[in-house]
Amino acid sequence: xxxxxxxxxxxxxxxxxxxxxxGLGQEARLVWHHxxxxxxxEGVILPGGFSYGDYLRCGAIARFSPMMxxxxxxxxxxxxxxxxxxxxxxxxxxxLLPGALTRNEGLHFRCEPSHLRVESPASRFTSGYGTGxxxxxxxxxxxxxxxxxPKVLEExxxxxxxxxxxxDAEGRVTAEANPNGSSHSIAGIRNxxxxxxxxxxxxxxxxxxxxxxxxGRGILLGAAGIGRSA
Amino acid sequence: MKAKEFAxxxxxxxxxxxxxxxxxxxxxxxxxxxxxxxMWSEHCSYKNTRKELRKFPTTGPAxxxxxxxxxxxxxxxxxxxxLAFKIESHNHPSAVEPFQGxxxxxxxxxxxxxxxxxxxxxxxxxxxxGRPDAPGEAGKRTRSLIHGVxxxxxxxxxxxxxxxxxxxxxxxxxxxxxxxxxxFCLGTLRHDQxxxxxxxxxxxxxxxxxxKTGRDGLAGAAFASRDLTEESKADRPAVQVGDxxxxxxxxxxxxxxxxxxxxxxxxxxxxxxxxxxxxxETASRGGSGIEIELRKVPQRETGMTPFETLLSESxxxxxxxxxxxxxxxxxxIFARWGLDAAEIGTVTDTGRVVVMEGGKVVADLPARMLAxxxxxxxxxxxxxxxxxxxxxxxxxxxxPAQPRVxxxxxKLARSPATGSRRWVWNQYDxxxxxxxxxxxxxxxAVLRVEKPGGGWVRVAMTLDGNGRWCAQDPxxxxxxxxxxxxxxxxCAGAVPLGLxxxxxxxxxxxxxxxxxxxxxxxxxxxxxxxxDLPVTGGNVSLYNQSPSGPIxxxxxxxxxxxxxxxxxxxxxxFSTGGGEVVLLGTTASGGLGASLYLQEVHxxxxxxxAAVDLVSEKKLHAVTRMVLAQPGVRAVHDVGEGGILxxxxxxxxxxxxxxxxxxxxxxxxxxxxxxFGEGAGRILVELDETSMPTVENLAKEGGVELTHLGRTGxxxxxxxxxxxxxxxxxxxxxxxxxxxxxxxxxx
Numbered sequence: 014x015x016x017x018x019x020x021x022x023x024x025x026x027x028x029x030x031x032x033x034x035x036g037l038g039q040e041a042r043l044v045w046h047h048x049x050x051x052x053x054x055e056g057v058i059l060p061g062g063f064s065y066g067d068y069l070r071c072g073a074i075a076r077f078s079p080m081m082x083x084x085x086x087x088x089x090x091x092x093x094x095x096x097x098x099x100x101x102x103x104x105x106x107x108x109l110l111p112g113a114l115t116r117n118e119g120l121h122f123r124c125e126p127s128h129l130r131v132e133s134p135a136s137r138f139t140s141g142y143g144t145g146x147x148x149x150x151x152x153x154x155x156x157x158x159x160x161x162x163p164k165v166l167e168e169x170x171x172x173x174x175x176x177x178x179x180x181d182a183e184g185r186v187t188a189e190a191n192p193n194g195s196s197h198s199i200a201g202i203r204n205x206x207x208x209x210x211x212x213x214x215x216x217x218x219x220x221x222x223x224x225x226x227x228x229g230r231g232i233l234l235g236a237a238g239i240g241r242s243a
Numbered sequence: 244m245k246a247k248e249f250a251x252x253x254x255x256x257x258x259x260x261x262x263x264x265x266x267x268x269x270x271x272x273x274x275x276x277x278x279x280x281x282m283w284s285e286h287c288s289y290k291n292t293r294k295e296l297r298k299f300p301t302t303g304p305a306x307x308x309x310x311x312x313x314x315x316x317x318x319x320x321x322x323x324x325x326l327a328f329k330i331e332s333h334n335h336p337s338a339v340e341p342f343q344g345x346x347x348x349x350x351x352x353x354x355x356x357x358x359x360x361x362x363x364x365x366x367x368x369x370x371x372x373g374r375p376d377a378p379g380e381a382g383k384r385t386r387s388l389i390h391g392v393x394x395x396x397x398x399x400x401x402x403x404x405x406x407x408x409x410x411x412x413x414x415x416x417x418x419x420x421x422x423x424x425x426x427f428c429l430g431t432l433r434h435d436q437x438x439x440x441x442x443x444x445x446x447x448x449x450x451x452x453x454x455k456t457g458r459d460g461l462a463g464a465a466f467a468s469r470d471l472t473e474e475s476k477a478d479r480p481a482v483q484v485g486d487x488x489x490x491x492x493x494x495x496x497x498x499x500x501x502x503x504x505x506x507x508x509x510x511x512x513x514x515x516x517x518x519x520x521x522x523x524e525t526a527s528r529g530g531s532g533i534e535i536e537l538r539k540v541p542q543r544e545t546g547m548t549p550f551e552t553l554l555s556e557s558x559x560x561x562x563x564x565x566x567x568x569x570x571x572x573x574x575x576i577f578a579r580w581g582l583d584a585a586e587i588g589t590v591t592d593t594g595r596v597v598v599m600e601g602g603k604v605v606a607d608l609p610a611r612m613l614a615x616x617x618x619x620x621x622x623x624x625x626x627x628x629x630x631x632x633x634x635x636x637x638x639x640x641x642x643p644a645q646p647r648v649x650x651x652x653x654k655l656a657r658s659p660a661t662g663s664r665r666w667v668w669n670q671y672d673x674x675x676x677x678x679x680x681x682x683x684x685x686x687x688a689v690l691r692v693e694k695p696g697g698g699w700v701r702v703a704m705t706l707d708g709n710g711r712w713c714a715q716d717p718x719x720x721x722x723x724x725x726x727x728x729x730x731x732x733x734c735a736g737a738v739p740l741g742l743x744x745x746x747x748x749x750x751x752x753x754x755x756x757x758x759x760x761x762x763x764x765x766x767x768x769x770x771x772x773x774x775d776l777p778v779t780g781g782n783v784s785l786y787n788q789s790p791s792g793p794i795x796x797x798x799x800x801x802x803x804x805x806x807x808x809x810x811x812x813x814x815x816x817f818s819t820g821g822g823e824v825v826l827l828g829t830t831a832s833g834g835l836g837a838s839l840y841l842q843e844v845h846x847x848x849x850x851x852x853a854a855v856d857l858v859s860e861k862k863l864h865a866v867t868r869m870v871l872a873q874p875g876v877r878a879v880h881d882v883g884e885g886g887i888l889x890x891x892x893x894x895x896x897x898x899x900x901x902x903x904x905x906x907x908x909x910x911x912x913x914x915x916x917x918x919f920g921e922g923a924g925r926i927l928v929e930l931d932e933t934s935m936p937t938v939e940n941l942a943k944e945g946g947v948e949l950t951h952l953g954r955t956g957x958x959x960x961x962x963x964x965x966x967x968x969x970x971x972x973x974x975x976x977x978x979x980x981x982x983x984x985x986x987x988x989x990x
Contacts, residue, residue: 025404063402066488124672153672
C-alpha cells in the first residue's frame with residue numbers, strides 16, 4: 014500500500030516513518046503541509062515531532078494547515094490515518110479522535126522503551142496481534158498524558174476503541190507502569206469507524222532488530238491492510 | 244581619551260587599544276571598538292592559548308578539514324562518507340541562566356555542524372556541577388542548575404530531531420560556582436558536500452537568513468571571556484534565547500540550499516560575535532571584503548544602534564553568499580520554510596568590512612585585522628606551589644586498619660557520583676533518526692550512518708573528561724582521559740578517527756592556572772600522537788572561576804571512530820550467566836591516587852594517577868577490536884573510575900544480567916588499591932568458554948596480558964581478593980545505582 018507521510022514544519026520523525034514503511038515493503042512519499050492532494054487509495058501518516066514548534070499547544074496550529082483539511086476529508090472517506098506522537102496530538106486537536114494530550118504527569122520529557130498491552134485485536138491496526146499480547150515500543154514525548162471526559166472514556170472502553178495500554182514487563186496495567194499519567198493508561202486509540210489510529214509510542218522505531226525490536230511492525234503492516242498472514 | 248576609556252570598558256586592554264589605533268592609523272569609533280572587543284576576546288581569537296594549541300597534532304590521512312580552518316573539523320570515514328564534529332562550551336551562560344544557556348549551547352554547536360554542509364545526526368553533552376546532595380543553599384542551587392540545564396538541552400535537542408546519544412554528568416564541589424556545559428555535535432556528509440566559510444567572487448550577494456536580530460546575547464563572547472562574579476547575574480542580557488523550532492527549519496532550509504549545484508559560495512553561522520564575526524571571518528578567509536547595510540538586517544526590536552546590531556548574538560541566524568544572479572533560488576527555499584532571507588550586502592575586493600546604516604558608513608575595518616590579527620600572548624606559567632603537597636598522601640592515615648570493602652562498595656553504589664544517568668538521558672530523545680545502535684549507558688554510543696552508495700557505516704563516539712585526575716596531575720590526567728576515550732571506542736570495536744577538545748580552565752593571567760592548561764595540552768598532544776589521532780578542532784573556555792575559586796582543570800575530549808567491519812557489538816553488561824570473564828591488559832591497579840574511591844568513600848582528593856603506558860594501551864585497543872570480531876563475545880566494558888570492582892559491579896546491572904564469582908589479582912598493595920585503583924589500560928570481557936582459546940591466542944599475539952577472573956552466574960557479586968571473600972546481592976547494588984541520582988536531584 015502507499016502512504017503519504019505529512020511533513021509539517023517541525024516534524025522530525027517523517028523520514029523515520031518513510032524508512033520503516035519502505036522496510037516493510039510499503040510505498041511511502043513525503044507531502045508538505047502546504048499541499049492538499051491525497052490520493053483516494055493511500056494511507057496517511059502524521060509523524061512525530063514538534064509541528065510549528067508546538068507553540069500554543071501541541072498540534073494546535075498544525076490542524077489549520079491546508080493538508081489537514083485534506084486529511085480530515087480522507088478520514089471521513091474511510092482512508093487510513095495514523096497519528097504517531099505529535100501526530101496523535103494533531104488528530105485530537107483536529108477532532109478526528111476524542112480527548113487531548115497534556116503534559117506528562119512527571120513533567121519531564123521521557124524517551125524510553127515502553128511496554129504495551131494489546132487490548133483488542135479487533136481492529137485493522139492490531140489484527141496481527143493477539144488480545145493481551147505484550148509489545149515493547151519506545152515512547153519519546155513530553156506531552157503524552159491522555160485526558161478525556163469520563164463519558165468519552167466510558168465510550169472508548171465500551172466500543173473497544175482503546176487498542177494499547179501501558180503495562181509493566183509482566184503485562185500488568187499499573188500506575189507505576191504508566192509513564193505519563195494517561196487516563197486508563199491509554200497509549201493508543203482508534204476512532205469509531207476504525208480507520209484512524211492515534212498512539213504516543215513510536216512503532217516506526219521498533220521495526221528492525223538493530224533498533225531494538227520488531228514489535229512495531231504489526232501496527233504499520235496492519236495499517237497497510239496486512240493482518241496476521243500465517 | 245574618550246575612545247580609550249570606552250575600549251577599556253569593553254574589556255580591551257590599553258595595549259590592545261594602541262594596537263588597533265596604530266593598525267588603523269586613526270582613532271576607532273565606538274562601533275568599531277565594539278567589533279574589536281568581541282573579535283579579540285579569548286572566545287573568538289584564542290589570543291591566550293593559540294601558542295599552546297599549536298602543539299596538537301592536526302594532520303593525518305583521514306583529515307579533510309583541519310582544526311581552525313572552518314567552523315568544525317571534518318574527517319574521512321571511507322566510501323565517500325565524511326564526518327563533521329565539534330565540541331563547544333556554554334559554561335558562563337548556563338551558570339546565570341541554565342535553561343537558555345544550555346539550550347543555545349546546543350543550538351550553537353548544531354549550526355557549526357550544518358554550516359559545514361553536514362546533516363547533524365547526534366549530540367552528546369558533558370556536564371559538571373557541584374554536589375546535588377550538598378546541604379543547604381548550595382545543594383539547592385546545584386539541583387536547580389542541573390534541572391535547568393538538562394531541561395534546556397532536552398528542549399532544544401528533542402525539538403530539532405537530533406538524538407542526544409551520550410555524554411557525562413559529574414559532580415564535584417570544584418564546579419559549584421561555575422558549572423561546565425560542553426556540547427558536542429556530529430554530522431554526516433559526502434566529501435563533495437563540504438562547505439567553506441569564505442566570501443568569494445566580487446559582486447556576489449551576501450544574504451542574512453534565519454531569525455530576526457534582537458538585543459539578546461549582546462557581546463556574549465566578551466562575557467564568556469571574564470571570571471564569573473556575584474555581579475554576573477546582571478549579565479543575563481548577555482545570554483541568548485534559543486528557538487529550536489527555527490533552528491530546525493534553518494538547517495533543513497540550508498541543507499536544501501546546499502543541494503542545489505553551484506549555488507552557494509560560502510556559509511558562516513552567526514554564533515559568538517554574530518554579524519561582526521561572520522562578515523569579517525568570511526571576508527578574511529576569502530581574501531576579499533564585504534559591505535553590508537544594517538537597515539536591511541531583519542530586526543525584531545526597534546531603535547537598535549549599529550553597535551547593538553553588530554554585536555547581537557541572537558540565535559538561529561546564518562550568513563550565506565550565493566552566486567550572483569541566483570538570488571531567487573535562495574529566496575524561494577527560505578520562503579518555503581517560512582524564514583527571513585534578506586540580501587544585506589555584497590562581496591568586494593577591498594579587504595575591508597564596511598558597515599553602513601542608511602547609506603552612511605558606521606564602521607570600516609580591515610577584515611583580516613579583525614579576524615586574524617588579535618595579539619597572541621605568551622602567558623606566564625608556574626608550577627603550583629602546593630602541587631607536591633597535594634600529590635603526597637599516606638594511605639595508612641586515610642584507610643581504616645581493617646579493610647571495609649563490603650561497605651565501601653555499597654557506599655559507592657549509593658553515591659550520585661556513580662549512579663545511573665538514566666534520569667538524564669531519558670529526558671533526551673536518543674532514538675530519533677533511527678540511527679542509534681548503542682544507546683546511552685554504554686562505554687561509547689554507536690550510530691549507523693548511511694553510506695553515500697547505500698549500506699551502513701557504524702560510527703562510535705564518546706565524551707570524556709576528568710577534572711580530579713587533572714587537578715592532581717594535569718599532564719598525566721589529560722593523557723589518561725585521551726586513553727580512556729580511545730579505550731571506550733575500542734570497547735565498541737572502533738578505530739578512532741579524530742578528536743575534538745574543550746579546554747575548560749581558569750583565568751589565564753594566573754600563572755599557576757595557565758600552567759595547568761599548558762601541561763594539559765602537552766599531555767593530550769602526547770597521547771594523540773601515540774594513538775595517531777588528529778585534533779580536528781574544539782573550543783577553549785577560560786575564566787572558569789567564581790568567588791570560591793577556580794574549577795579543576797578540565798579538558799573534555801570527544802573522540803569519534805569507525806567500528807571495524809567484522810565487529811559484533813557487545814553490551815557493557817553481563818549475559819544471563821555461564822560466561823568466562825577475563826581481564827585484558829595490565830593487572831596493575833595504578834593505586835588510589837586521585838581516585839573516585841578516595842573522594843567518595845573517604846572524602847579526600849589526594850595523590851595522583853599512575854602514569855599511562857600509551858604503547859601498551861594502543862596494543863590493548865587493537866586486541867580488543869580483534870576479540871570483538873570473534874564469535875562468542877558476550878560483554879565488554881572498560882575499567883575506569885571506581886576501578887575494577889566498580890566495573891564488575893556495573894556489568895551486573897543490565898536487564899537480566901547475572902552476577903558472578905571473581906578473583907581479583909592483588910600484589911603487595913592494600914585490597915582497596917587492587918579493587919578501586921583507576922589505572923589505565925584495562926578492559927573486561929565476558930565470553931563463551933569455547934571462544935577462550937582463540938581470545939587467549941589473540942591476546943598473546945597482540946602482546947596483551949590476559950587474566951582469568953572468573954565466571955558469571957547467580958544473583959550475587961562475589962569477589963575474592965588476597966584470600967578474603969566478599970559477597971553482595973546484585974539487587975542491592977543495582978538498587979543503589981538506579982536510585983541514587985533521582986534521589987539526589989528530587990522531582
